[in-house]
Amino acid sequence: MAAVVTRRFGEETLQFVGKKVAVETSDNKIYNGTLAGIDDKLDLVLDNVEGHGILKLMLNGAFVKEIRLMEKPFDFRALAERLERAFPGLVKIREDVGAIIVMDKIKVTQAGVEEGSGLAADRVRSIYDSFMKETKK
Known part of the structure; x- marks a missing residue:
């Protein structure tokens, strides 16, 4: 415990x-x-x-x-839930390194998609961008 x-x-x-x-x-x-x-x-x-x-x-x-x-922390769980809708069962939160891993190859941090390429990475980037726009409102 x-x-x-x-x-x-x-x-x-x-x-x-x-x-x-x-x-x-x-x-x-x-x-x-x-x-x-x-x-x-x-x-x-x-x-x-x-x-x-x-x-x-x-x-x-x-x-x-x-x-x-003194500032709101990045909400990894909310972003992971959104990514999970597009990539069911393929999203892991790694709070110890401050990242979300999609499909074991795409790394997303609060700064955006840091690793990964191709159509899946483009989709993750799109989801991240819309998440950031909505949370800044």
């Missing part, structure tokens, strides 16, 4: 990487920036830290009190 909880925590934490976050430390300082990296001890790296004149900041996880996600 503990392994499942730990894995799930790791998957949730990965959704923060590359996103704008606000980190509060144990001494009540708040740093806003883009989460570039994090480990299981909550040691983290922030890029483009706002308002402190800092480009990159490394924080020891022992001093991290709170990490707040």
